[in-house]
Amino acid sequence: MNQCGTITAVFEFEIKQRDGRARTATFQTPRGAVTTPMFMPVGTQGTVKGISPQELLEIGSQMILANTYHLMLRPGEQLVKAHGGLPGFTAYPGPFLTDSGGFQVMSLGHMRKISEEGVVFKNHLDGSRVELTPERSIQVQEALGADVIMAFDECPPYPAERPYIEASLDRTVRWLERCHAVKTKDDQALFAIVQGGVHEDLRLKSLEATLPFATPGFAVGGLAVGESKEEMYPAVAFTAGRLPENKPRYLMGVGHPEDLVAGVALGIDMFDCVYPTRTGRFGYALTDDGRLNLNSSAPRTQLQPIDAECDCYACRHYTRAYLAHLLRAEEMLAPRMLSLHNLRYLHRLVERMRVAINGQQFHPWAADWSERYFHGNVPGWFTSAFERSTQSEI
Amino acid sequence: MNQCGTITAVFEFEIKQRDGRARTATFQTPRGAVTTPMFMPVGTQGTVKGISPQELLEIGSQMILANTYHLMLRPGEQLVKAHGGLPGFTAYPGPFLTDSGGFQVMSLGHMRKISEEGVVFKNHLDGSRVELTPERSIQVQEALGADVIMAFDECPPYPAERPYIEASLDRTVRWLERCHAVKTKDDQALFAIVQGGVHEDLRLKSLEATLPFATPGFAVGGLAVGESKEEMYPAVAFTAGRLPENKPRYLMGVGHPEDLVAGVALGIDMFDCVYPTRTGRFGYALTDDGRLNLNSSAPRTQLQPIDAECDCYACRHYTRAYLAHLLRAEEMLAPRMLSLHNLRYLHRLVERMRVAINGQQFHPWAADWSERYFHGNVPGWFTSAFERSTQSEI
The missing domain is CATH 3.20.20.105 (Queuine tRNA-ribosyltransferase-like)
Structure with a gap:
């Protein structure tokens, strides 16, 4: 047509x-x-x-x-x-x-x-x-x-x-x-x-x-x-x-x-998905180790960035303690920076997948990524998706 | 001491x-x-x-x-x-x-x-x-x-x-x-x-x-x-x-x-002063023509920037209509951009005053600025301040 x-x-x-x-x-x-x-x-x-x-x-x-x-x-x-x-x-x-x-x-x-x-x-x-x-x-x-x-x-x-x-x-x-x-x-x-x-x-x-x-x-x-x-x-x-x-x-x-x-x-x-910006506004940051809750007490004194591997403005400039302070103080810069970080995280994630696919390393890359992301408890639905990825008929 | x-x-x-x-x-x-x-x-x-x-x-x-x-x-x-x-x-x-x-x-x-x-x-x-x-x-x-x-x-x-x-x-x-x-x-x-x-x-x-x-x-x-x-x-x-x-x-x-x-x-x-950021969050933009209320109806359809003379990100990228839309939609970018513009306005204002003072043109500059800013009704306190500016004893 x-x-x-x-x-x-x-x-x-x-x-x-x-x-x-x-x-x-x-x-x-x-x-x-x-x-x-x-x-x-x-x-x-x-x-x-x-x-x-x-x-x-x-x-x-x-x-x-x-x-x-x-x-x-x-x-x-x-x-x-x-x-x-x-x-x-x-x-x-x-x-x-x-x-x-x-x-x-x-x-x-x-x-x-x-x-x-x-x-x-x-x-x-x-x-x-x-x-x-x-x-x-x-x-x-x-x-x-x-x-x-x-x-x-x-x-x-x-x-x-x-x-x-x-x-x-x-x-x-x-x-x-x-x-x-x-x-x-x-x-x-x-x-x-x-x-x-x-x-x-x-x-x-x-x-x-x-x-x-x-x-x-x-x-x-x-x-x-x-x-x-x-x-x-x-x-x-x-x-x-x-x-x-x-x-x-x-x-x-x-x-x-x-x-x-x-x-x-x-x-x-x-x-x-609205998820990266929405969860960012609620104080959550996406990382390879899972979702970091900046509303919890631990980050309030942590002087490292959200994610040392991330190149976003927030990770290059701010500590978790500062961002946790902004959140508690209900400062606009907190949702802004967490949204920015989370979007960058997803963009980096697809960038890394593209590199892995181009190098024919997507499955081992995903195995490493998921092992860390799920803290060793990779769910069955995720494993099944990867099994289907290599089946000729699905 | x-x-x-x-x-x-x-x-x-x-x-x-x-x-x-x-x-x-x-x-x-x-x-x-x-x-x-x-x-x-x-x-x-x-x-x-x-x-x-x-x-x-x-x-x-x-x-x-x-x-x-x-x-x-x-x-x-x-x-x-x-x-x-x-x-x-x-x-x-x-x-x-x-x-x-x-x-x-x-x-x-x-x-x-x-x-x-x-x-x-x-x-x-x-x-x-x-x-x-x-x-x-x-x-x-x-x-x-x-x-x-x-x-x-x-x-x-x-x-x-x-x-x-x-x-x-x-x-x-x-x-x-x-x-x-x-x-x-x-x-x-x-x-x-x-x-x-x-x-x-x-x-x-x-x-x-x-x-x-x-x-x-x-x-x-x-x-x-x-x-x-x-x-x-x-x-x-x-x-x-x-x-x-x-x-x-x-x-x-x-x-x-x-x-x-x-x-x-x-x-x-x-x-x-908190004024430029606070009034920005409320939807007001500072200009040489006075304060522009982006909550009012006229800006909703205006395709020009807040201030054609301003070089801030908001004025270089956005129309009044867009910013008025963001405000009505309660989008975070509105207070962010209006705060940025208002801060830039005050920074430009002092920059212009420095240039005028350095060129010994501060009083004529201020006369022009105030005539426009106050729409021809320059208040007495403002005029008096400038009179005192040139008195040897105050």
């Missing part, structure tokens, strides 16, 4: 190296090439909370995610468009990805009513009635001007009844068709989203209906919504293993460091 | 140019020279709220103020000392000034009891009983390790009865003597503080008792505490005009842009 040759050219996805199911690649976007696997910081309201664009570039950010739902409601997509789109509005000069608004409608919209047409909901800001349809989502995303835009989908909650998930994924496919039909811009890649919950047959059904759209990339949706890791990763493996080799694969809303490592093992290329 | 030759050498204050009572100068500190007039950002709890040390340097900050009262109570001065003092703790590599804690004891301490010995008060954080004396203040300030430390004084509230102000300033002089006596470090300049409220005879009394200490600098204290500008500026003029020419003069807790301009006209060299 991709009728426009230029789209394929711009959004070329060139695999550099494979290591099991993991791979490194370059993905061309109108605002520059990105290297995968990559983690995308989340700028929900047009800002990665507390972090400047200059800092995002300094810590190795590539593509930034922004939320259609939030920006449509405030300040409205037309104001963003008047700035020349998200790069002009936010001053981040690199590529963007916008979600479709579907997920937020489900999680934030009040009194939502889902129909074949779309979703009607109550604006969480002012209570007004808002309608979001596939057509409206694409219209908003075209105004926001991201490089990658997402098809309008329904992400069923967890748990949900099988019949509901099945009806929902059928509708999501029809919505994808409508998104595809109304899309007008060649400089935006529309990614389709595969749903199906944790059920292999429903995932397969969604895949079979979605793949023919031959979009420049595919997302694995409907996961990390409350199910266990033991349920989630087989579904990731099953879905990712059936997506085209030569297109980027995006695991939406994921995740924690261990999720990035397991996801990469299963052939995922793109991740996004 | 200054018995140590090295102090005088290190803290040399060299006047470069005079223009009326205004002057530019270089003040040598152990952590480098600063040029005056200067504005000192306030880092109450060991951080200028929301701003990194790198940003402070980029916007032209020189000396940073930190608060003895706050840091003594949390995290405790010994932790700061364990970092090698404030530069190691905060990662700001330039000079610091610490206040004595006296002002905060009066404004924040609960159930305080002032005696000849010092002040006993209830810690505002945990309710514990804390004593602050001249000796303890110097001990804490030596542990914090700032380049300039302040004598422990009482700043009477406004309004206060004359007899109270007089008794208080007498005690403040005795406290100064005790501070001077216990000070042990040659690499810290102790500044004395002149009190006396808005009463010329009491100011004179304080001056006559304080000047013999021949400290490396003097502060004008007890102003900007609620009195009108019409009362305040004659007291500034009277006091500053009687301080030694060859020592820096510090007007404590001041101020707004117009206060910096009027203060410089009266021979003030150093200023500090």
Whole structure:
């Protein structure tokens, strides 16, 4: 269905190296090439909370995610468009990805009513009635001007009844068709989203209906919504293993460091999550030794940085004691610096994975990393993900 | 009373140019020279709220103020000392000034009891009983390790009865003597503080008792505490005009842009105030046209920067509409960027005043600046300050 040759050219996805199911690649976007696997910081309201664009570039950010739902409601997509789109509005000069608004409608919209047409909901800001349809989502995303835009989908909650998930994924496919039909811009890649919950047959059904759209990339949706890791990763493996080799694969809303490592093992290329900034605001710092709680008493007198191996501004300049003081004193610099560190941690994590994959050392690297990260108690779901990484059929 | 030759050498204050009572100068500190007039950002709890040390340097900050009262109570001065003092703790590599804690004891301490010995008060954080004396203040300030430390004084509230102000300033002089006596470090300049409220005879009394200490600098204290500008500026003029020419003069807790301009006209060299960061957090931006309220409706659609003449990160990257959006969305980047802009505005303001003074153009510069800033309605107190600036006796 991709009728426009230029789209394929711009959004070329060139695999550099494979290591099991993991791979490194370059993905061309109108605002520059990105290297995968990559983690995308989340700028929900047009800002990665507390972090400047200059800092995002300094810590190795590539593509930034922004939320259609939030920006449509405030300040409205037309104001963003008047700035020349998200790069002009936010001053981040690199590529963007916008979600479709579907997920937020489900999680934030009040009194939502889902129909074949779309979703009607109550604006969480002012209570007004808002309608979001596939057509409206694409219209908003075209105004926001991201490089990658997402098809309008329904992400069923967890748990949900099988019949509901099945009806929902059928509708999501029809919505994808409508998104595809109304899309007008060649400089935006529309990614389709595969749903199906944790059920292999429903995932397969969604895949079979979605793949023919031959979009420049595919997302694995409907996961990390409350199910266990033991349920989630087989579904990731099953879905990712059936997506085209030569297109980027995006695991939406994921995740924690261990999720990035397991996801990469299963052939995922793109991740996004509010976790690094949110947990940073709560006083937690990500490290190879696990999550450091700067609210606890020990760091208050520790004169070492959060992470001696980290090259972020916080780790180059501050002791744990200082950051713990800022947290206790409720100083803005604390969430700012912990968010910066955590984003840098995830960017360094994918950088290290890319190096390991390129050197065909991803599995031994991940074994070392996980042994330390999980303090010797590597969970079964993680080990299983790596077993699947080298199986020919998953 | 200054018995140590090295102090005088290190803290040399060299006047470069005079223009009326205004002057530019270089003040040598152990952590480098600063040029005056200067504005000192306030880092109450060991951080200028929301701003990194790198940003402070980029916007032209020189000396940073930190608060003895706050840091003594949390995290405790010994932790700061364990970092090698404030530069190691905060990662700001330039000079610091610490206040004595006296002002905060009066404004924040609960159930305080002032005696000849010092002040006993209830810690505002945990309710514990804390004593602050001249000796303890110097001990804490030596542990914090700032380049300039302040004598422990009482700043009477406004309004206060004359007899109270007089008794208080007498005690403040005795406290100064005790501070001077216990000070042990040659690499810290102790500044004395002149009190006396808005009463010329009491100011004179304080001056006559304080000047013999021949400290490396003097502060004008007890102003900007609620009195009108019409009362305040004659007291500034009277006091500053009687301080030694060859020592820096510090007007404590001041101020707004117009206060910096009027203060410089009266021979003030150093200023500090939480105003630029506090008003920034509330959504206000300082400009030559006055204060811009980004909470109001007009900026929401304005695609120009806060201030086209400003070179701060916010003005180089963001529109008013974007910043107004961040404010409405309660995003951390809003207070961060508005604080940065406002600090840069005050730093640029003193930079422009230094250029004007060096070129003997301070009065015409200030006339132009004030005409625009006050929208043609330059207040009498401001005009009077400039009249006093060129009088030989004030």
